[in-house]
Amino acid sequence: MNGPSRMNLRLVFLTGSILLSPSAKVGFAAALPDSYPLNRAASGPTPVDPSFSAWLALHAKKPSPLELPEDQFTAMLASQDQITTAFLKLARMNTPEINDDEDEAAELVGPPRNLAPNFKPPESRRQVVEGTFKILKASGDLAGSAADSHPLLPFLYLNLLKSPELDAGERAAISQRFNQSAAGTCASKQSLLVDLTSDKLTPLNDDDLRALLQRIDRYRSRGFKQLALKRVILNLPEPRRRTVGDSILAVAQSYPALVATTPWLSQLAESSGKTVDSHEPEASFNKARQLAGKKQCGKAKDLMLGGLHIAKGLSSLTDATNTGKVIDGCFRAQDTKLRAEFWQNITKAMSDTYGFDGWAEARLRLGFIDWSRNKFDEARKAFEDVAAKAATKYKKYEARAVYSLARIAENQGELERAAVLYEDYLSRFAKEENYDEAMMALGVNLAGRGEWQKVLEPLKGLINSQSGMPVDERSASSLSFALFWSGRAYLELGKLSEASEMWRRVASEYYSTYYGALGHYMLEKVTGQHLAMQPARLPRFRPEMLQEPFSSPDQQKIRRIEALMRIGLHHDAVCEMEEVDIADGKPEKLIVKALVTYAAGKWLDAVKIYDALPRSFRSSLPAGFERILYPQKFAEEVRAFAAKVGVDADFVFAIIRQESVFNPLARSPVGALGLMQIMPQTAQLEMRQVGSDYMGNDVKKAVLASLSAGNGLLTPDVNLQIGVHHVRSLLDKYLSPIYLLSAYNAGPAAAQRWITTLPTRDPLVFVERIPYKETRGYVKLVLRNYFYYKRLYNDAKQDLRHFDTVADALVASVRSDHAAAAAVEAEKPPKS
Structure with missing residues (x-):
């Protein structure tokens, strides 16, 4: 067998059982998330530890x-x-x-x-x-x-x-x-x-x-x-x-x-010498971001310029650049041309304050904006300018420019030129920020051209080097990518057992990731079985686990927190949790904060804390803790509206989780509102398409009145009705969840442009080639969410229609391999 020997696997299981013994009073103990076989799934939703379920029933969000x-x-x-x-x-x-x-x-x-x-x-x-x-x-x-x-x-x-x-x-x-x-x-x-x-x-x-x-x-x-x-x-x-x-x-x-x-x-x-000049620009930039969030773009720009005039040194460069991105998002909501004008206006101030670094940051941003506006020649010129002027002395900016030029070439269908640029990047910029992304992009480039053996070569090296590192020091993004795409390459090369091994590893080691979900899905297609969700080697939940990591005074606070949650005073409980000592960053303490914030309905905070936990530690948690990443609210409403238009309710949950984490009052810097982060103008357009069979006339009048009043999209029912209908409209238009999600995040114009220009019919390659990093990540995360909402809250046998669409080419390959194997068996002479 590939991977650990049977004796080593047995030792891993024994070690895990010692670490996780529920009788040991050690709170949460870390387990090794080594690759191990995936068991067959039982019927029903993924199990939740009964004691944990009982604890949640007592402590989770309820009316005050x-x-x-x-x-x-x-x-x-x-x-x-x-x-x-x-x-x-x-x-x-x-x-x-x-x-x-x-x-x-x-x-x-x-x-x-x-x-x-x-x-x-x-x-x-x-x-x-x-x-x-x-x-x-x-x-x-x-x-x-x-x-x-x-x-x-x-x-x-x-x-x-x-x-x-x-x-x-x-x-x-x-x-x-x-x-x-x-x-x-x-x-x-x-x-x-x-x-x-x-x-x-x-x-x-x-x-x-x-x-x-x-x-x-x-x-x-x-x-x-x-x-x-x-x-x-x-x-x-x-x-x-x-x-x-x-x-x-x-x-x-x-x-x-x-x-x-x-x-x-x-x-x-x-006067006392207890401050530094960087404090004042920091305050200006912070206020500028606040004004941009309130759509006061011009005032935000002026305040940022004021901050640039008083800034000294490079200490505030990152803050200034990030502030500029927030403000250009504000202008984007008004007119995309205003974004470019904004950066043109502040380029000189950025250069005067931060020298070449300031100029390069502004010039690179202008290149990205031109790229997003389909002005490819201008974008190339911007990146080439930076690359030429940054050569030798400012390596990080040259690296970013070369990487961007490669992405543009790929976006335009110049795959060979893109491959040359990626190879150049990988040979010269091994320590720069986009190295892993360049390696992955080159792999996808080769995959899109059908050069599957070449795809394997760099991925094998990455898998071997990463696998030799301690679990929590491995790069989850690059290793999970390498494992899944190696499996894809092996499948295309007719090596099904090797493909299965890669997918088994990514499914068991990188559950709750996009590639982990894809690997799990493909492994089920290969085996013809529904497989249990990971992690699977789990301890029993004991309420005492929440107190054991803490000192006596903090244990009393934990008891108070639980008492407050039991009677429905969750805000007070979170307020109390803020005074518990978790400064040492120990995961067994952080998980308690994640659990408290989750039970209190502060899901975004809970997700952030939980997602940052070491993967080895997450593998030690009782069954059901992984649901912290996938909260669910307004279930009845979502299912009712989704059923009316034939949309998969779990797909809607997946979108809401990524858009607002179920916060009905969420507001984005560009003006998107509510659970499904709908722009007001999108809502008005969508309402024109709504028929009386979906929304009665009286309800429609009330919804339109609430939209006119400006607060409708912050009302859960209104937001969900419009949002679910919008998902249906996009699905009817694009016929693909990938294109739908691209349009939902980046807008119909960008999505249509990519559908037309990206040179591939392979849905998975298309996802990897989406030019906007934000949209590329968004599509992956919503698809990941969809898989886990399906499996955590439903029977494993429920269909995964949107995954079936995404992985159709792979499924066809698997079926073809099974058919070929069956044909070979059929041609064998009968045994005597």
């Missing part, structure tokens, strides 16, 4: 109890303990204080509570307060003598302190207990923000103010610290700046944009 109708709230309290009940009753009665930065505060410490309509508490606040004191005295919590303090006590104390009915003695007792128990909790952050008003800061003496600043600095959440500092700076009486300004600056130094946008603090920093 503070917003429930009174009868539901009362029913919910019946299952809660006394401390939780008292806390929720008081929290429901208390009215939040509203500040100018309420949106920012809501993101960090929880939104204002919206009481249920017609809420009338069955008890007076005084009755609840008196009952709460009896509970605290009986339990010993008020005296601090309780053997095991309740995790929600800080929140109970906070809400007691908000009650005006407390007498002086009661308030003193509760304040003391709150200060003793609430340090570093979300409750203390909520309390602190309320105290940062002008009327409460003014009476404090200098020592008190310095103590307050030290208290702020002890929190772990950078976002919260910045918000608290902003409130101190805003509300501090002007005469106090002279006496405590240095103390404020000492804490604020970690937030250069905050310093730069506060004139008196910026002047103090400059």
Whole structure:
């Protein structure tokens, strides 16, 4: 057998079982994601660990109890303990204080509570307060003598302190207990923000103010610290700046944009020598990006130019370039010509500030814009200019220019010229950023020309060199590509067993990737069996795993987080999680944060954390954790709308996951809105195609009215109805999920241009040749999502119609091989 010997495989399994023994109190233990056989899939969706499923049922996103109708709230309290009940009753009665930065505060410490309509508490606040004191005295919590303090006590104390009915003695007792128990909790952050008003800061003496600043600095959440500092700076009486300004600056130094946008603090920093010039352009660039996001493109450009005029050295070049890309995205939404004009206008300023580096960044960007506008001669001229001027002295820019020239040549069907340029790049720029991409592009170039033996040569070397490295040091993008395309080459060369081995490896080692999905799919076609999803060597889930990686104080925070999630206060739970110590970056701690944010419905954050975990560690997680990458919401609505027009609902989930990660309020810098990130003008055009069989006249009128009002696309039902219909329209037009996704991401004009000009009929080669890197990645990721939504949430036997379309050529090859083998068998003489 290829790969590890049978003895080595047995040793790997034994080692894995030792590492993953559920009786070992070590939290999450890393397992080796070595290649191993894929078992046959059981019927039904991919299994989820029963204990993990039960944990999610208790802790996953649910309505806040503070917003429930009174009868539901009362029913919910019946299952809660006394401390939780008292806390929720008081929290429901208390009215939040509203500040100018309420949106920012809501993101960090929880939104204002919206009481249920017609809420009338069955008890007076005084009755609840008196009952709460009896509970605290009986339990010993008020005296601090309780053997095991309740995790929600800080929140109970906070809400007691908000009650005006407390007498002086009661308030003193509760304040003391709150200060003793609430340090570093979300409750203390909520309390602190309320105290940062002008009327409460003014009476404090200098020592008190310095103590307050030290208290702020002890929190772990950078976002919260910045918000608290902003409130101190805003509300501090002007005469106090002279006496405590240095103390404020000492804490604020970690937030250069905050310093730069506060004139008196910026002047103090400059006079004390505690700042650098790069802080000011950083603030300008940050503000410019914000304005671009609000479609104020001209103001954003002016602010960026202002930042360029005060920048010094190369330290802010990357920030400036990225800001320019955001602003050109803003202009792109208005008119593609304005993008080029924008870069032409700032090229001189970029050059004056950053020298050749600034000029090269702007010139390369202009080349990309000309390329996107089908102005190939101008694009080539831009890249050739950079390559010529960068030769020898500025190698990284020469490399980027050569790579871009190769991509343009390929885009124009000049495959041999492209191959020469890729080979030139690979021979001279081994350490540059696009080396792996150039290697992969050359492989696809050769594949598109049918030179399959040549495809194998560089891929074999890459596979061998990468496979000799530790698992987590391997390049997932290049190795997964090499494994899949080697399998494709072997298949075309008639070597089915070698192809199967490559696909087995990519499916088992690089699950949850585009190439892993393709490899898994092709392996099923080769074997004729539905195969189990990976990873497959898994431990049992134990709730204690969430606490075991942490110190005792943080374990108490984890208990508090779980208690908050069980009662539906997920925003408070995430706020609390921000104060748990994960600074060492240990994956067994990061997975806890990923799980908490996932359960709280903050799926984008959860996906980012989970996706960054070492692959060896991910292979050790209980069954079902991989669903963190593929959340699902609005399932009933998606399935209902998709069924009306015959669209695969899982394909819609795959698009939503990539567009907004199920955030109905998502907004893109170019103006796309909502779950499916639909442009307003696209929505208006699509509504013209909607028939009464899909959307009744009354519903259609209401949808059109909401679009005219400007908020319709931020409503889930409206967004989904239009988005699903748009997917159907694109599928009818292009007949291919690849072309559909290209148009969805880059626009119909770009998609049609590529369909016409890209020299291939092979869908997989087409994907690799999509000129826009963003669109190329988008198509791959949505197809990956589609495969995993199908397999994680459905029976393995469900059809994968869009994968069947994409891999049709490969499937035909497999069928042809099977038919040829069957014919050979049929011609053999019968055994005597």
